[in-house]
Amino acid sequence: MSEWEYLRQHPELARTFDDAMTSNSDLTGATIAAAYDFGAWESIMDVGGGNGILLSHVLKAHKKLRGVLADQPHVLERARQRGFLGGELAARTSIQECDFFREIPSGCRGYLMKSVIHDWDDEKAREILVQCRRAVPANGALLLVEWGLSEANLPSTGKLMDLVMLVLTGGKERTIEEYRALLASGGFQLQKVTPTASEYAIIEAIPA
Numbered sequence: 132m133s134e135w136e137y138l139r140q141h142p143e144l145a146r147t148f149d150d151a152m153t154s155n156s157d158l159t160g161a162t163i164a165a166a167y168d169f170g171a172w173e174s175i176m177d178v179g180g181g182n183g184i185l186l187s188h189v190l191k192a193h194k195k196l197r198g199v200l201a202d203q204p205h206v207l208e209r210a211r212q213r214g215f216l217g218g219e220l221a222a223r224t225s226i227q228e229c230d231f232f233r234e235i236p237s238g239c240r241g242y243l244m245k246s247v248i249h250d251w252d253d254e255k256a257r258e259i260l261v262q263c264r265r266a267v268p269a270n271g272a273l274l275l276v277e278w279g280l281s282e283a284n285l286p287s288t289g290k291l292m293d294l295v296m297l298v299l300t301g302g303k304e305r306t307i308e309e310y311r312a313l314l315a316s317g318g319f320q321l322q323k324v325t326p327t328a329s330e331y332a333i334i335e336a337i338p339a
């Protein structure tokens with residue numbers, strides 16, 4: 132059984148997991164939002180966006196941007212309860228259920244995924260990217276936010292997370308060159324990599 136199936140069957144644990152991801156993305160969200168011109172895409176879908184805290188940071192920093200939060204139904208139920216996308220953001224935000232192995236909704240120009248691709252091995256990650264490619268329009272982009280691994284033999288949080296992902300989900304961290312090859316296998320061309328004030332990088336890819 133996958134971690135995600137297990138969480139679906141254990142709502143209390145799923146809530147704790149969402150809260151842990153919310154804490155991580157709340158700590159890093161403002162620096163991610165400030166590092167990159169998300170507003171240039173006019174509309175952004177945060178795919179596997181959890182309870183919506185990262186999208187709330189991005190929308191607060193880019194006032195003209197429209198946002199869609201997409202995740203599994205039980206996760207979105209908690210997102211509605213949390214209300215991170217309420218108040219002043221409600222008019223620019225919508226919520227859509229999705230299974231990113233079956234179909235990712237179209238309708239946005241930018242597609243954001245933080246800490247999603249690292250959850251999966253190359254085969255599954257490619258399946259998600261193929262669904263992303265179907266959703267991303269010709270004038271759009273896919274934006275991955277990941278720890279990444281340095282090419283050189285240097286210490287990095289990504290190396291610790293690589294072990295964590297191996298044990299928890301069977302996923303892995305990747306170097307930029309590994310992301311370039313993985314993205315190409317899903318129909319994308321890696322365009323640029325933007326560092327943030329945290330160890331996360333924003334990897335921008337466009338339809339190949």
Ligand SMILES: C[S@@+](CC[C@H](N)C(=O)[O-])C[C@H]1O[C@@H](n2cnc3c(N)ncnc32)[C@H](O)[C@@H]1O
Pocket residue numbers: 135152153155156178179180181182185201202203206229230231232244245246247250
């Ligand atoms: C590691 S969490 C990242 C959450 C959020 N992006 C963040 O960084 O705070 C991975 C997310 O992928 C979602 N997910 C897992 N399988 C999914 C699927 N088949 N379709 C859509 N979302 C899925 C989970 O519900 C979870 O919210």
